[in-house]
Amino acid sequence: MLKEALQQKLDYEELANCMRCGFCQPACPTFRETGYEAASPRGRIALMKAVADGVMEPDKDFVDQMNLCLGCRACEPVCPAGVPYGQLIEQTREAIEQEQDHPWYIRMARKTAFTHLFPHQRRLNRLGGLLGFYQRSGLQTAVRKLGVLNILPKQLKEMEAIMPDASSKGLSERMGATVIPAVGESKQRVGMFHGCIMDVLFQETNVNTVRLLAEAGYEVVIAPGQVCCGALHAHSGEREAARSLARKNIEAFQQAKVDLIISNAGGCGALLQEYDHLLHDDPDWHEQAKWFASRVKDVSEVLAPSVEPEAWDELPQRVTYQSSCHLRNGMKVTKEPVSLLQSIPGATYVALREGDRCCGSAGIYNLVQPEMSGNLLNEKMEHVKATQADILVTSNPGCLLQMKAGIKRAGLEDRMEAVHLVDLLARVSNQSEMSSK
Amino acid sequence: MLSDAIRSELRAIVGEKNCLDRQEALVAYSYDATPMQQALPDVVVMPQTTQEVQKVVQVAARHQIPIVTRGAGSNLCGGTVPVGGGIVLTLHRMNQIVEIDEQNLTITVQPGVRTVDIHQAVEARGLFYPPDPGSMVISTIGGNIALNSGGLRGLKYGTTKDYVLGLEAVLPNGEVIRTGGKLMKDVAGYDLTKLLVGSEGTLAIITEAILKLIPKPTTQRVMLAMYADMEQAARSVSDIIANRIIPGTLEFLDQGTIRVVEDFKQIGLPTDVAAILLIGQDGEAELVDRDMERIAAICQKNQAVQIKVATTPEEAEEVMTARRSALAALSRMRPTTILEDATVPRAQIAPMVAAIQEITNRFGLNICTFGHAGDGNLHPTCMTDARNHEEIERVEHAFEEIFAAAIDLGGTITGEHGVGIVKAPYLEWKVGAAGIEVMKGIKHAFDPHNLLNPGKMFAKESRNRVVVNRA
Ligand SMILES: Cc1cc2nc3c(=O)[nH]c(=O)nc-3n(C[C@H](O)[C@H](O)[C@H](O)COP(=O)(O)OP(=O)(O)OC[C@H]3O[C@@H](n4cnc5c(N)ncnc54)[C@H](O)[C@@H]3O)c2cc1C
Ligand code: SF4
Ligand code: SF4
Numbered sequence: 001m002l003k004e005a006l007q008q009k010l011d012y013e014e015l016a017n018c019m020r021c022g023f024c025q026p027a028c029p030t031f032r033e034t035g036y037e038a039a040s041p042r043g044r045i046a047l048m049k050a051v052a053d054g055v056m057e058p059d060k061d062f063v064d065q066m067n068l069c070l071g072c073r074a075c076e077p078v079c080p081a082g083v084p085y086g087q088l089i090e091q092t093r094e095a096i097e098q099e100q101d102h103p104w105y106i107r108m109a110r111k112t113a114f115t116h117l118f119p120h121q122r123r124l125n126r127l128g129g130l131l132g133f134y135q136r137s138g139l140q141t142a143v144r145k146l147g148v149l150n151i152l153p154k155q156l157k158e159m160e161a162i163m164p165d166a167s168s169k170g171l172s173e174r175m176g177a178t179v180i181p182a183v184g185e186s187k188q189r190v191g192m193f194h195g196c197i198m199d200v201l202f203q204e205t206n207v208n209t210v211r212l213l214a215e216a217g218y219e220v221v222i223a224p225g226q227v228c229c230g231a232l233h234a235h236s237g238e239r240e241a242a243r244s245l246a247r248k249n250i251e252a253f254q255q256a257k258v259d260l261i262i263s264n265a266g267g268c269g270a271l272l273q274e275y276d277h278l279l280h281d282d283p284d285w286h287e288q289a290k291w292f293a294s295r296v297k298d299v300s301e302v303l304a305p306s307v308e309p310e311a312w313d314e315l316p317q318r319v320t321y322q323s324s325c326h327l328r329n330g331m332k333v334t335k336e337p338v339s340l341l342q343s344i345p346g347a348t349y350v351a352l353r354e355g356d357r358c359c360g361s362a363g364i365y366n367l368v369q370p371e372m373s374g375n376l377l378n379e380k381m382e383h384v385k386a387t388q389a390d391i392l393v394t395s396n397p398g399c400l401l402q403m404k405a406g407i408k409r410a411g412l413e414d415r416m417e418a419v420h421l422v423d424l425l426a427r428v429s430n431q432s433e434m435s436s437k
Numbered sequence: 438m439l440s441d442a443i444r445s446e447l448r449a450i451v452g453e454k455n456c457l458d459r460q461e462a463l464v465a466y467s468y469d470a471t472p473m474q475q476a477l478p479d480v481v482v483m484p485q486t487t488q489e490v491q492k493v494v495q496v497a498a499r500h501q502i503p504i505v506t507r508g509a510g511s512n513l514c515g516g517t518v519p520v521g522g523g524i525v526l527t528l529h530r531m532n533q534i535v536e537i538d539e540q541n542l543t544i545t546v547q548p549g550v551r552t553v554d555i556h557q558a559v560e561a562r563g564l565f566y567p568p569d570p571g572s573m574v575i576s577t578i579g580g581n582i583a584l585n586s587g588g589l590r591g592l593k594y595g596t597t598k599d600y601v602l603g604l605e606a607v608l609p610n611g612e613v614i615r616t617g618g619k620l621m622k623d624v625a626g627y628d629l630t631k632l633l634v635g636s637e638g639t640l641a642i643i644t645e646a647i648l649k650l651i652p653k654p655t656t657q658r659v660m661l662a663m664y665a666d667m668e669q670a671a672r673s674v675s676d677i678i679a680n681r682i683i684p685g686t687l688e689f690l691d692q693g694t695i696r697v698v699e700d701f702k703q704i705g706l707p708t709d710v711a712a713i714l715l716i717g718q719d720g721e722a723e724l725v726d727r728d729m730e731r732i733a734a735i736c737q738k739n740q741a742v743q744i745k746v747a748t749t750p751e752e753a754e755e756v757m758t759a760r761r762s763a764l765a766a767l768s769r770m771r772p773t774t775i776l777e778d779a780t781v782p783r784a785q786i787a788p789m790v791a792a793i794q795e796i797t798n799r800f801g802l803n804i805c806t807f808g809h810a811g812d813g814n815l816h817p818t819c820m821t822d823a824r825n826h827e828e829i830e831r832v833e834h835a836f837e838e839i840f841a842a843a844i845d846l847g848g849t850i851t852g853e854h855g856v857g858i859v860k861a862p863y864l865e866w867k868v869g870a871a872g873i874e875v876m877k878g879i880k881h882a883f884d885p886h887n888l889l890n891p892g893k894m895f896a897k898e899s900r901n902r903v904v905v906n907r908a
Contacts, residue, residue, distance in 0.1 A: 016772040016824070021470050022511045022575045026551075035529040037510065038465035050464045061461040080765030081774075 002058045005095035006051050011087065015049040018042065018083045024075035029358050029376055030068050038065050041075035041085050048092055058096075066092050068372060070365055071235050072325035072358035077332070086330065087277065090234055097237025171199050171206050172222040179221050180210055186219040190302070191258035191295075193249075195268050195397070196228035202397050208426035209264045209299050215431055216306040223256035229263075231271040231326075234278065246275045247285055250292045261292065264299045264422050266327025266396040272296040273331055298327055299422060300336040300395065307340070312428040314346035319424070320389035321349075322380070322403060324396030325358050337395055337421050344428050352392075353383040361402030377402065381410040392418045439479045439523075443500055447482055447524070450492045455483040455530070466525040469510040469517045470572075472773050473823050474858060478505065478519040485530040487605065487613060487644040494642065495611040497524060503891050506638040508549065508580030511572045513776055514857025516584065516637055520892040526642065528579055534558055535645065541619045542650045543602060548579025548643050555648070565653040567594035570853070571764070579643050585635035587853035589760075592811030593683045594651075596853065598634045605645035606633055609884040619647055632879070637855055638890040640883040654719035658729050659686065659756045660746040662736040663710040667691070670712040671787035673739040674810050677716075678783065680735060682728050686717035687811030688760050691790060694767065694805040694818075698759055701766035706759060710742060712790075714810060715760045763807045764818070770803070771820040777836060779843040780814045780852030792842040793817050800835040802828075814852035837900065840866065861896035873899075 024041040025031050031040035038047065044065060050056035066089065073086045171194045172178045190213060194206050213220050226249050230242030249272070253261055263269030271278070273296040279289040319341050327333050334356075342349045360366055360376030384392055384406070392407070394400045403418035425431075439458075448456040457463075458480045468475045479502075484490045497504050503523030510517050519525050532549035537559060544559055544566065552573035555566050569588035570576055576586065582604070587596040603617030617623055617630040633641055664670040670689060677684065690698065690713045699706045706713065714736070718728045733744050747753035768774040781789045790806055793815070797804040808815040817839055821832050840850045840863050850856075850863045865873050877895060880887075 013772070016822075019470070019472065019768055019774050020468055021572070021768075022509060023572075025509075026574050035532075036465070037527075038461050043465040046468060047461060047464055056460055056464050059460060061459050065461055081768045082765075 002063075002095060002099045003051060003054075005098050006048070006058055006092060007054075009091040009095045010048055010052050011091060012052055014083055014088060015045060015052060017081050018045045018049075019081050020046070021080060024079050024083075024085070027074040027078045029070060029072065029074065029360075030372060033372060033375055039068060041079075044069060045083065045085070045088065048088060063096055066096060068369060070325075070358050070360070070372075070376075073329035074325060074356070074358060076329050090237070090239065093235065093237035094239045095237070169203075170194075171203060171210070172224070174203060174207060175210060175222065177222075178224055179219065180214050182217050182219045183215050184217055187217040187306070188259040189219045189221060189257065190260040190262050191221050191223045191253045191256050193226060193229070193253075193261055193263045193268060193272065193296075194222060195263070195265050198265050198268070198397050202400070202420065205264060205397075205420045205422050208422045208431060209262070211431040212303060212307075212422060212425055212429065213262065213299070215429065216303055218302065218306075220262075221256045221258055223252045223258070225252035225255070227252075229268040229271050230278075231267050234271055239278070242271070243278055243282070246278050246289065250275065250285065250288050253292060253295075254288060259295065260297050260302065261295045262297055262299050262302060264395075264420070265398075266298065266324030266331060266333075267398055269296055269298050270326035270330025296331075298331055298333045298336070298395070300340055301333055303425065304336040304340055307343070307425070307429070309343040309345060312345055313430065315344050315428050316346045317390040318348045318350055318388060319344070319391045319393055320352040320355070320384065320387040321393045321395075321421075322352055322355050322359055322384070322399060324394060324399050327395050328356060337393070340421065340425060341393060344424075350387045350389055352387055352389075354380075355383075359399055359402045359406070361398040366402060377406045377409065381406045381412070384416075385410060385412065390416055391424065392416055393421050393424055394418060395421050439500075439502065443496065443502070444480060446496050447480060447493060450496070451482055451484050451489055455485075457481045457483075466507065466510075466527065467518070469507075469512050469515065471513050471515040471518065471857070471859060472775055473829075474515040474518045476518050476520045477522070478525040479522050481525045481527060483527050483530050487607065490526070490528075490607045490642055490644055491611055491613060493524065493526060494607050494609065497888055498609060498611055498886070501886060501888065503888055504642070505890050506579070506583070506642050508577030508583075509551070509572075509575045511576045512580060512584055512855060512857065513778075513859075514584075514637075514851070514855040514893075515859050516580075516855055516857040516890070516893060518858065520858065528577065531644065532577075537562060537564070537650075538619065539564075543619045544648050544650055546578055546646055546648065548577060548582075548646065550578050552576050552578055552581055559650055560653055563653050564650040566600065566648060566650055568597045568600060578646060578648070582634055582643055582646055583636060583638050584855040585853070587809070587812070587814060589686050589688060589809065591809055591814065591853075592687055593685050598631060600649045601630055601634050601646060602649050603647035604630055604633055604643055606641035606643045608641050609886070609888050613644070614641070617647065621649075635855070637857060637893055639880060639894050640889065642889070654685070654721075656722040656725045657685070657717060657719040657753075658725050658747065659715065659717040659753050660729060660733065660744060661756050661759065662714045662716065662733075662741040662745075663707060663743040664712045664714070664740070665710055665742050666740070667712050667790055668787050669739045669741070670714050670810075671790075673714060673736050673741065674786065675784055676735045676739065677732055678811075680731065682718075682731060684716050684728070684732065684811060685719040686715065688715040688808065689713065689786075689810035690715075690759065690763060690807045691794075691805060693803075694763050694807045695759075697766045697770060697805060698762050701769060702758065702762050704755060704758055704762075707743065713759065715756060760807070767805055767818050767820060771822055773821045773823040775819040775821065775832065775836070776854075777817050777819075777839065778808075778814060778852045778854045779817060779839050779848060779850060780812070781843050781846045781848030783811070783813045785846040785848065786810055786813055786815070789813075789815060789843065789846055789848070792846075793839055796835050796838045796842070800831045802831060802835055804835065809852075812852075813848065837863070856894050858893060861894055862898065862900040864894065864896070865899040 037043040051058045075085045230245035234242040275289040276293040279285045360373035366373040462481045463477045466481045467477045503521040505519045507517040507527040528549040531547040533547045535545040537544045567590045570586040581597045696708045718725045747756045803820045806817045
């Protein structure tokens, strides 16, 4: 029964810590869209508590309301009482997941992705190979022409259209080594967390991250044996799977003996940083998890104090920044990406209005909640348009895809491009393979 | 319980998706920001126009269904908890700024507009709407008016009541009235505008408001003054006013609050001081500078151990952080935070703070006090746990004594949060039996069938006045 599952999983202490002040509401995209109390953080917590207290049945409306939450955690930093909403919604989703029936295509996609793909980097890369073949062979063009894609939901179609070129090689294979020495004297030994999807669809960004780190004076280890961070699992209620991935990653990075663990995707980094919480009731792993969590940093945090922008190329363009929710609200990194952008010679940084608001991508949210996601994306693109930027910078692969889709949807392809922060830095500092083109 | 026929009448007025009676909606509209108060309504109705409100009220009047009007549900008196069931009428869809009139310096708004949106809209035109309750990022102007909310600028600029010029409201019989107007003078009959301000949703449903605006001050500056003794802080406050300076902000934190804030934020506040004053002035640059100098001198004379005048916006921000973090820091200590607002005449602040401390110690509780020193509006805040019934009982007794102490010092049980459910048993202490009778008469004149927000303002029984023996 869902009710029992929720009662067992929800952290009642934290539910009780919500004092219902409502300060979280203006930050919440779904509340702002609807004005509906139940679609706000305070409302969702009240619903969870009502179920935990036994005064409400977790019916379909309850489940729908929990699914409408983006999991963007914008409600956390503004909460005076420090309620860890992200944990509460994950506990809720874990309970729902145990009992839930999804539509066939989501069920299938979830099964394929969560149990057969993400945990196995090699399979992902092989799939990447297939995707690459699909893209390069002309099959993609043929498929698009034949209209086969029309049977897919609109959101999937939009995503298909902006899929980057996939890679079939792993990162260390691509770099030709697992340890990349620092340029000059090594400051620290850092472990590169390459991510799962990141390494297939955005390997260029991983390559650039490694190069920038080495250039900035860090010895980089691409810790062998690392797997998907487990964020998509945790956010979708598959916490057990997330825990088992966490253990593998901890082991991999402990063996690599690193001082820091570097992530270049806010969505991954935020969960990596919470491994101690994820494994808090596992006595065999809790200490190691703390070791791991305390070492996780976003790439921008490490680069910001150590780069030398004087040597960079001029970039006479307008740049703006859409922050990743989990980088901002989870890892609490806000200043470094902006200061890096501001330090690019010749570039004009324009703040994006509501750049701290979720873009609607939110993991697989754009696929399962197309309407809300679409509304958020449309509003986002209005603000993006107003910046008149040439380059829209993000710091997470999901956001990057969503921004690319948004640019296409708004018909702005000729006027601007969406780029990962690291790729832009690599471009101006000539660390990128692409920059020679 | 409402019959299906009534439900479909309501649905016909506002539309299917704005008339909700599913479990989720009933739970979501069963509470506000008041600790330990919750009750389910029968239905949640979300109108968008005055006409829709009017029609809903007509249905309710015909079938004798209670209506609880709701803005953002941020009040701290149980004001929107539907203790008698019935309809929760939530006005968030009536959220348009109708007009900003730069000739008459007024703004006309629908009740669901957020306070902060009014601020932004008028400040963009160099105008100013001073009331700034701590909750302004969420609260609605309808809620502000219905509770006559105050804020940090109360001393110099007054509270909501000083800015409401006219109202449109739906009466419990379904009639619409318009009171006041874009008028600075208007003595035509009883002042119904003022009567509706602070009426807590018990007399009428406010559907539009005309508010007064003033020019926006050009300069703002702030400073902190720290004291080893509460008396000295209180004397500084009196001296500042006696010297004919009215600061824009004049806030204070007691030692308990300072310690908790420092623990939470590490902003370098000395934790051995007994009180901190946060003093701000706004206006023309030269006048502000002059006032700040004079205020600093007064604080010095009253043995402030440290004075920190902010010279840059960043420093000002730092200074403000101390006050703004107070509630956040306190609310992290224990699960339940009870924020009260006993208020005394300005000159009685030091004895009031001492009384609160004494009561807190005697009951073995954790109560810290911060608040608006300039207008005597204190926020004794109790950190407790609603699940611990024995402790909650002690909390109730302690607050009873705090209310009594405030009244003894010429003060009131609530300065800005309103009566609602939680203060109703104490109202008589402040206004007396005759006062209650007049108020009940007014209520009856507006709402003879007691349909608007029943169970609020007037308690079934008054609490016996506690006699505090302070030797
Ligand atoms: C953290 C925090 C800080 C706060 N700080 C302050 C402060 O500094 N100063 C202060 O004064 N208050 C403060 N409050 C209390 C509260 O925010 C204010 O009272 C605010 O005005 C309530 O507005 P609301 O829109 O949330 O109203 P609600 O809570 O929705 O309603 C309040 C009352 O008004 C009635 N009402 C609402 N709209 C209408 C309408 N259109 N017509 C008729 N009746 C209506 C309701 O029935 C209810 O009785 C604070 C609250 C919190 C949680
Ligand atoms: S801000 Fe925090 S305490 Fe306040 S309602 Fe939201 S979650 Fe609860
Ligand atoms: S996580 Fe995001 S969408 Fe969900 S309640 Fe918090 S702010 Fe709203």
